[in-house]
Amino acid sequence: MPSLIKLTPAGAEPVEDRFVTVLDEDAIPQGADVIVSLIRLKADGEALLNSGVSVGVQIEPAEAVEDLAAFLPRLSVVAVAFPKFRDGRAYTSATLLRERLGYSGEVRAVGDVLREQAGFMLRCGFDAFVPADGSNASDWAKAAHRHRHVYQTAADGRVPAYAEPGRA
């Protein structure tokens, strides 16, 4: 069972994943908090959201996060998929969720999620991770603080080098 790591103000910690990711061909389990595909969300979303459970969606790289706009305020989690760690579209998806669509719920990295990409993921607004490389919360906490400075603004709101007291 892959473990879920969540970002905290102090670093990162392992947490229990209360969501069940439901494949399109499977039935929705009664009373469970679920993550469904964008296709299913569009088809059954209203019914699900009115059924009293927490609902999340999983976005694939080719899917446009803008399509989630109508659902976002009621979604508990958006899982953004990395089919391969080299597929960088997920970084744009997360960035747009945070910056353009104003989503403040959990943005979870799923799929081929490696600790080497932790820094980039954090900066693009991911705050939860299901690592595929066996890394643990302390690995992710370390990766989060590896660089003392960043040169550009991003979804994490970190102060870029040009606005640091030493430079501005």
Add this chain to the structure above:
Amino acid sequence: MYRYDAIDKEVLADRSNEFRNQVVRRLAGELTEDQFKPLRLMNGLYLQLHAYMLRVAIPYGALNVAQVRRLAWIARTYDKGYGHFTTRQNIQFHWIKLRDTPDILDALAQVDLHAIQTSGNCIRNVTSDPRAGATAEEVDDPRVWSEAIRQWSTLHPEFSYLPRKFKIAVTASAKDRTAAKVHDVGLVLRRNRDGALGFEVMAGGGMGRTPYIGSTIRAHLPAERLLSYLEAILRVYNRHGRRDNIYKARIKILVAALGAEEFARQVEAEWLQIDAARADLPEGELARIRAAFVQPGLEALEPVSAAYEAARAANSALARFVRNNVSAHKAPGYAIVDVSLKAHDATPGDANADQLEVIADLAERYSLGEVRVTHEQNLVLPHVKQDDLLAVFEALAAAGLATPNINLVSDIIACPGLDYCALANARAIPVAQSIAQRFLDPELAEKVGELKIKISGCINACGHHHVGHIGVLGVDKKGEEFYQLTLGGSGAEDASIGQMLGPALAADQVAPAIDTLVAVYLDLRQDGERFLDTYRRTGMAPFKEAVYAVAH
């Protein structure tokens, strides 16, 4: 030179530490080669035929004396005593051991150098004009904008796993010395009628299997909006560039598939949604970067130096060197000196450690501490007093660095080819040498005039053959090295893609074919036309006829 502050230095130190940790984990087997590959590539480390190759970034081709000396030291300590300057103004070392790389990166960081993003599917080192700050042709110093791009693109969280590599060139002169039109994004800085600085933004240029000249997607972008506009371009590309086929993943394929107009429309639509206050650099930071370029202390000199004029009149070798390798400086009494790395028996772009040290010494003594790298694989001493030209010429000549052939037939761009590269089909270096051998007579080379020959050992086109006045492409024919010639390419402001001459030639027929092409040109040329101009006027037929009449 841009002067690093404490923040810039700490960024390099942190990056170096991160990579050291990754190398340890790779050597311990905790990272697979597949997982390690993109990490090492983003630090410029390739696995080649014989060893690892480390490509060190030389941002916009500018080096100071300490940096050149450090490169010489690395060549001696960790390589076989030389380095190879590339067509993107970088330097690469071909004989590197993986376990040495963290120490090399630390040694580089001590002099504000690094190998960040010299490879991988990310935004690569920015190319700019090697004459920046020295030429009167420019409307502004392109290095200021190049440095802004360097910082913005360094470890960019959203754009480090693009569909494919991404190269940006910045020029501020009408005469393009950056090959801007064959970059993923080419930026040409201009002033409009109101005097406001702006960029002509070109996108979708490139070489490789499917060469394209970049399309202008914005005629005059207000200069201070540069970073938000680049963000829009990169976001459209990151979302919609192809990822299913490595050969169709560059932005040129997306721009061609959508059409330049539709691509421009998508970029514009994305740009309008970006918060400028977040994405563009504040005015104060641009001013800080500008001020961090310490201006060299140019003296007020007479425009003409009697001593220099006398030396040139008395010394025909100096006169020839000046005709071919020396250009006008913006300041009276100064000159820009091109240092040729194309001696006739040399590997184009190679410099050994001794030569690098000679260059460093000359820069320290005669060029206000600055050295530049050109995309045509030569070096530049940008601020030399006319009075010092004789001394500089003699010192360069003693080190084998004064070949008077800039832009001439033997000033050849060549990729490392099959001698080093795992991708190559054919050798490039011996072909370049065999051509250069035919033009040893400097009288003949000068008579031929500007003629840019560019050689690639495979279709990936690292030797820029598509934009050679004469291009040479190595191909594999049933296990034998053959060479496909193209004519009429240009990577400059008059950019064009070369057209195929005819069937590929055997290795020993390439240099004779170049001889024939030159003979046809000399026969047909009018009023001081360059080879390229004659070709454009007459078309392919006379050249093709002559080469294949001889070959058969």
